[in-house]
Amino acid sequence: MRKLLPTKHLLLVAAVSTAILVGLIVLPEEKKQQTFISLDATLDIVEPSTLTVTDLQLPHNRSYENNIVTQTKQSEDSNLAIEGATFAKTTLPPSFLETSVKIKSGDSLSRILSKAGISAQDIYKVSLADKEQGSLLRIRPGQTLNFTVNNTSGELTQLTYIKNRISSVVFERDTNSFNRTNVEKEPNIVQTYKEADINSSLFIDGLKSGISQALLIELANIFGWDIDFALDIRKGDSLSVLYEEKYLEGEKIGNGNILAAQFINNGRTFQAIRFDTKKGANYYTPDGLAMRKAFIRTPVDFTRISSKFNPNRLHPIFKTSRPHRGVDYAAASGTPVKAAGDGKITFAGKQNGYGNVVIIDHGKGYETLYAHLRGFARGTKRGARIQQGETVAYVGQTGWATGPHLHYEFRVNGVHKNPVTVKLPNDDPMPKKDLENYLPYARQITATLSNSHSPDFAQKLALLKK
Ligand SMILES: [Zn+2]
Incomplete structure (x- = not known):
């Protein structure tokens, strides 16, 4: 089967044919009989414009484990007897030997190529072309x-x-x-819609609905400012997500971005839309408010619930009706406790029932408190400035605590609020110029999301709006 070669190769064909002719004249000893060949061999001149270039890519898709397999590709012409008369008229194509090697541990470029009989000079020339980028030094x-x-x-x-x-x-x-050329294949991006009903947990039900774990973690991060995934997920919650899937040659190779998502949680509904601004890509409400807030909803990695916010519950030690003005996050002793927002530490030390406690003043009347701590992080002391997400202390059970947990309080102008559901102030709003581009896009993507909803999901939403 003849394979049409690109222009460069055909020109090479002509050059190599000449080389062969010359080669024959100075034939080595073993071919004693002298053949006279006219050096005026007429080589076919091929107009580059008449060439059909069908397949620039050689078949490289075989993979060979641990050994070098070679394949010789020859045009039918090369099987012709090399005899003077015929020879001079034929454009004799050279044969090319293609090799595919799967790199194994301990391999280097020069090791692989020299094993295949490639000269040290050629190996050097290739590495010279790669000198700046050094890609071939990083083969794995x-x-x-x-x-x-x-x-x-x-x-x-x-x-x-x-x-x-x-x-x-x-x-x-x-x-x-x-x-040297970098070649990047462009995967096809396909918009995909999924939804999940939550019966036991975000992860269990999400995975059951075919949403990958990585995507679920992303969703938890997007909605983590509004929903406390440790304490506030309810049976009957639902989520829907519109995201990108990447396909290469018909096969899925991974996920792209979450474009839009909706979460129905405990009778509330939240919607997030991805949008690129000069500051980078972020998630916004349909009105253009950042999903990101001035406060993290859950100051520890969500694990299991030990007790919910309940101002009238019985205290486990005193069995009296002491109000419980915060939430308890049960977590292993030593689990890092993160500052819920930027602020200044106003207290770090012991306080009776609280044990080791940290209080942060976030300005504008917002204050958070973290209690029963095993110990403080370095730099956690009165007056220290602290950033959102920074570790301030570690979970423990100092003070009046029956087991290791974080007791967390959220106060607004001195009044205790339920940290799980308190309405948090939004971050900086989107600049007006971005908003002009954003709003029409948000309407369009919201429509795509809504049109994808199952009847069940649509009905849930409709009931919430009543
Ligand atoms: Zn507590």
């Missing part, structure tokens, strides 16, 4: 090297380093050096 087991050798001259003509399914680096010979 499991990746693939494809290379093509001109059988006649023994020269390396092409080397492809396949980093992964998307990225490759191609080195193509240009007489005495190599040209």
Whole structure:
């Protein structure tokens, strides 16, 4: 089967044919009989414009475990007897030897290529072309090297380093050096819709509905400012998500971004839309308010519930009706406790029933308190400025505590609020200029999301709006 070669190769064909002719004249000893060949051999001149370039890519998709398998590709012409008369008229194509090697541990470029009989000079020339980027110095087991050798001259003509399914680096010979090109395949992006009903947990039910764990973590981060995933997830909550899936050659290779998502939680509904501004990509409400808030909803990684916010519950130690003015997050002793927002530490020390306690003043009347701590983080002392998410202390059971947990209070102008549900102030609003672009887009993507809702989901939403 004849494979049409690109222009560069055809020109090479002509050049190599000449080389063969010359080669025959100075034939080595074993072919004693002298053949006279006219050097005026008429080579076919091919107009580059008449060439059909059908397949620029050589078949590189075979993978070979641990050994080098080679394949010789020859045009039918090369099987012709090399005899003077015929020879002079035929444009004799060279044969190319293609090799594909799967890189294994301990391999290096020079080791692989020299094993395949490629000259040290050619190996040097390739590394010279890669000198600035150094890609070939970072080859890893499991990746693939494809290379093509001109059988006649023994020269390396092409080397492809396949980093992964998307990225490759191609080195193509240009007489005495190599040209280096990065080749990136563009995956197809497909918008995908999924929804899940929560019966036991976000992760269990999400996975059951075919939403990947990575996507669920992202969703928890997007809605984590509004929903306390440790304490506030209810049976009957629902979520819907519109996201990108990436396909390469018909096969799914991963997920892209979450474009929009909706969460029905405990009778409330939240919607988030991804949007790019100069500050980067972020999630916003349909009105253009940042999902990100001045306060983290849950100051520890959500684990299990020990007790809910209930101002009238019985205290576990005193069995009296002492109001419980915060929430308890049961977590292993030593679990980091994060500052819910930017602020200044106004107290770090012991206080009776609270044990070790940290109080942070966030300004504008907002204050948070963290109690029963095992110990404080370095730098946690009165007067210290602290940033949202910074570790201030560690979970313990100092003071009046029956087990290791974080007792967390949220006060607004001195009044205790339920940290799980308190309405948190939004971060900086979107600049007006961005908002002008955002609002029409938000309407469009919201419509796409709504049109994808199952009848059940749509009905839940309709009931909430009443
Ligand atoms: Zn408590």
